[in-house]
Amino acid sequence: MLFKLAYKNIIGAGFRTWLNVFILSLAYFAIISLQGFFVGWSEEASREIKAWDIAEGQFWQQSYDPLDPFTLDDAHGVIPAELAKQVNENKAVPILLTPATIYPDGRMKSVLLKGIKTEQQILELPTKYLQTITNEIPAIIGSKTAKSMHMKVGDFVTIRWRDKNGVFDAIDVKIAHIFSTTVLTVDNNQIWISLSKLQEMLEMPDEATIIVCNTTEIISDLNGWNYKSCSFLLKDLTVMIKTKTIGSSIFYILLLFMAMIAIFDTQVLAIFRRRKEMGTMMALGIRRIQLIALFTLEGIFHALLAIIIGAIYGIPLLNYFQKVGMAIGTSAADFGLSGITDSLYPVYGWKLVAGTIILVLIVTTIVSYLPSRKIAKLEPTDALRGKMTK
Amino acid sequence: MKESLIEIKGVKKEYPMGKTNFVALKNIELNFLKGEFTGIVGPSGSGKTTLLNIIGSLDSQSAGDVQVMGKEVAKLSGKMSAKLRSEHIGFIFQTYNLLPVYTVFENVEFPLLLLGMNKKQRKDLVIEALKWVGLMDKIKSKPAQLSGGECQRVAIARAIVKKPDLVLADEPTANLDAENSHNILKMMKKINEETGTTFIFATHDAKVIKYITRKITLLDGSIEKDEIINGG
Numbered sequence: 001m002l003f004k005l006a007y008k009n010i011i012g013a014g015f016r017t018w019l020n021v022f023i024l025s026l027a028y029f030a031i032i033s034l035q036g037f038f039v040g041w042s043e044e045a046s047r048e049i050k051a052w053d054i055a056e057g058q059f060w061q062q063s064y065d066p067l068d069p070f071t072l073d074d075a076h077g078v079i080p081a082e083l084a085k086q087v088n089e090n091k092a093v094p095i096l097l098t099p100a101t102i103y104p105d106g107r108m109k110s111v112l113l114k115g116i117k118t119e120q121q122i123l124e125l126p127t128k129y130l131q132t133i134t135n136e137i138p139a140i141i142g143s144k145t146a147k148s149m150h151m152k153v154g155d156f157v158t159i160r161w162r163d164k165n166g167v168f169d170a171i172d173v174k175i176a177h178i179f180s181t182t183v184l185t186v187d188n189n190q191i192w193i194s195l196s197k198l199q200e201m202l203e204m205p206d207e208a209t210i211i212v213c214n215t216t217e218i219i220s221d222l223n224g225w226n227y228k229s230c231s232f233l234l235k236d237l238t239v240m241i242k243t244k245t246i247g248s249s250i251f252y253i254l255l256l257f258m259a260m261i262a263i264f265d266t267q268v269l270a271i272f273r274r275r276k277e278m279g280t281m282m283a284l285g286i287r288r289i290q291l292i293a294l295f296t297l298e299g300i301f302h303a304l305l306a307i308i309i310g311a312i313y314g315i316p317l318l319n320y321f322q323k324v325g326m327a328i329g330t331s332a333a334d335f336g337l338s339g340i341t342d343s344l345y346p347v348y349g350w351k352l353v354a355g356t357i358i359l360v361l362i363v364t365t366i367v368s369y370l371p372s373r374k375i376a377k378l379e380p381t382d383a384l385r386g387k388m389t390k
Numbered sequence: 391m392k393e394s395l396i397e398i399k400g401v402k403k404e405y406p407m408g409k410t411n412f413v414a415l416k417n418i419e420l421n422f423l424k425g426e427f428t429g430i431v432g433p434s435g436s437g438k439t440t441l442l443n444i445i446g447s448l449d450s451q452s453a454g455d456v457q458v459m460g461k462e463v464a465k466l467s468g469k470m471s472a473k474l475r476s477e478h479i480g481f482i483f484q485t486y487n488l489l490p491v492y493t494v495f496e497n498v499e500f501p502l503l504l505l506g507m508n509k510k511q512r513k514d515l516v517i518e519a520l521k522w523v524g525l526m527d528k529i530k531s532k533p534a535q536l537s538g539g540e541c542q543r544v545a546i547a548r549a550i551v552k553k554p555d556l557v558l559a560d561e562p563t564a565n566l567d568a569e570n571s572h573n574i575l576k577m578m579k580k581i582n583e584e585t586g587t588t589f590i591f592a593t594h595d596a597k598v599i600k601y602i603t604r605k606i607t608l609l610d611g612s613i614e615k616d617e618i619i620n621g622g
Contacts, residue, residue: 001503012491280487283448284548285476285504287469380448384483 006297025310036346094208115198138176142187279383299368401454429602438592480549539570
């Protein structure tokens with residue numbers, strides 16, 4: 001009975017109901033779409049970083065610390081037999097790292113010189129361009145490095161480095177290819193050459209600094225090599241997304257708060273404006289608890305109608321964004337959004353949608369119930385006269 | 391001999407007014423029998439509505455006893471007094487008090503929903519009540535689309551639809567013109583005679599006197615006169 005009455009009451013309220021319902025549906029839509037974008041970003045960024053940089057995990061030479069460049073001189077070791085087997089089976093790729101200096105436009109710049117197996121197919125890096133045909137030493141760089149160092153394909157770049165004995169040496173490399181990636185950790189200030197050439201330059205045959213694996217057959221530390229899982233390697237990304245998600249939460253809490261104010265306002269107004277109606281219902285035999293339930297239900301129906309209205313315009317819009325993505329500009333990486341392409345493709349899971357609906361329903365129920373409690377104190381004779389009982 | 395429906399003994403009602411108390415009813419002693427068509431008359435502020443509200447368990451007395459259908463209303467819980475109103479008492483108000491978003495049918499159906507009747511029963515009873523008041527052609531109208539007389543007829547239908555033992559009408563003709571007032575009163579008289587429903591009016595409308603069979607005159611909260619008229 002109360003369901004029927006509540007439904008009739010809110011439909012009968014006309015424009016006021018639909019305005020509240022629309023605002024509430026906007027809250028649903030904004031929360032779901034924002035969260036969807038963060039889930040999409042997280043998945044896309046993880047996918048890109050795995051494809052270009054970390055694959056399914058890495059082994060780090062025990063001295064290697066990516067946050068401490070001074071460790072690089074000592075962070076190298078002979079590839080252990082177990083991993084050498086995987087490298088031969090194309091299940092892993094060794095990378096050797098050394099700090100170096102280049103001189104673009106007559107200025108000295110520090111770079112990280114990386115050697116990688118040219119035949120590798122584990123990472124997206126176009127290492128086929130590193131295969132030596134002539135006496136020239138081919139190198140590949142990312143588009144951001146090319147832009148910041150003013151380098152283009154065909155340029156010769158002088159690289160200075162120190163070998164394992166600490167002796168400086170220099171060589172010219174030719175930029176064979178400029179690749180485009182959104183993963184900053186393989187682009188920024190990095191020059192890639194073939195592993196064998198770098199091993200020769202550093203006098204470190206069969207040595208590497210990190211070994212990238214595309215299997216999880218070995219996930220334990222080996223002698224002198226520490227295993228780093230995907231979740232560890234993606235930790236920074238996860239933390240960054242979590243931080244941004246919290247930031248966006250403030251926005252949608254604000255939006256939800258505004259929508260709830262609309263419901264709260266409607267309920268408070270209804271309780272003041274419809275006192276006579278309440279008095280009449282009491283005279284006709286409705287119980288106070290039923291009256292409280294009726295007014296609370298009216299608030300909940302706003303939330304239910306908002307789900308329907310939100311679905312009518314929200315589903316096509318969310319589908320559209322899921323298909324074409326949302327353009328965020330080509331300079332997304334400049335803002336530290338690693339792994340993000342020009343467009344962001346949101347992902348909406350049932351957990352996200354159901355979670356949002358349940359959250360808004362719970363909040364709406366509470367917000368609808370709070371003003372309705374005033375009815376418990378209402379005397380029928382006061383209500384019939386249009387007064388509130390003090 | 392007719393059965394007693396309401397017994398009022400030594401009822402007093404006071405309202406706080408500033409530092410003193412305003413006495414709305416003093417030492418009221420009344421007995422209403424089943425099937426009566428009674429008017430409580432008196433000027434504004436004489437305590438008519440207060441007395442009706444106490445009988446209808448919408449308000450409670452400050453002293454004395456009120457028994458409605460054998461139940462002492464002051465001792466009823468909120469739930470029980472709602473049950474008493476829902477099952478046995480119909481109300482008619484001066485300003486009709488129709489629920490604005492409901493149609494005529496839904497307004498009349500409302501008390502039956504509270505009684506938990508099924509759809510078929512509700513429909514039959516609503517149609518019967520609307521036939522009584524001659525509003526079958528307005529069944530789908532909203533209160534805003536009706537005249538004052540029609541609204542009051544809907545209110546009467548709503549009051550009688552559950553076939554209550556008692557109908558309490560507070561100034562039912564105050565907002566109506568003479569013709570509509572007579573029509574409404576005739577209608578209520580007919581219902582009273584044909585169904586045996588007890589009607590108690592609070593009124594200061596002289597037109598009502600012609601129809602009632604018992605006239606209780608209240609003045610400053612006291613019973614000034616209690617007389618049987620019009621051959622009652």
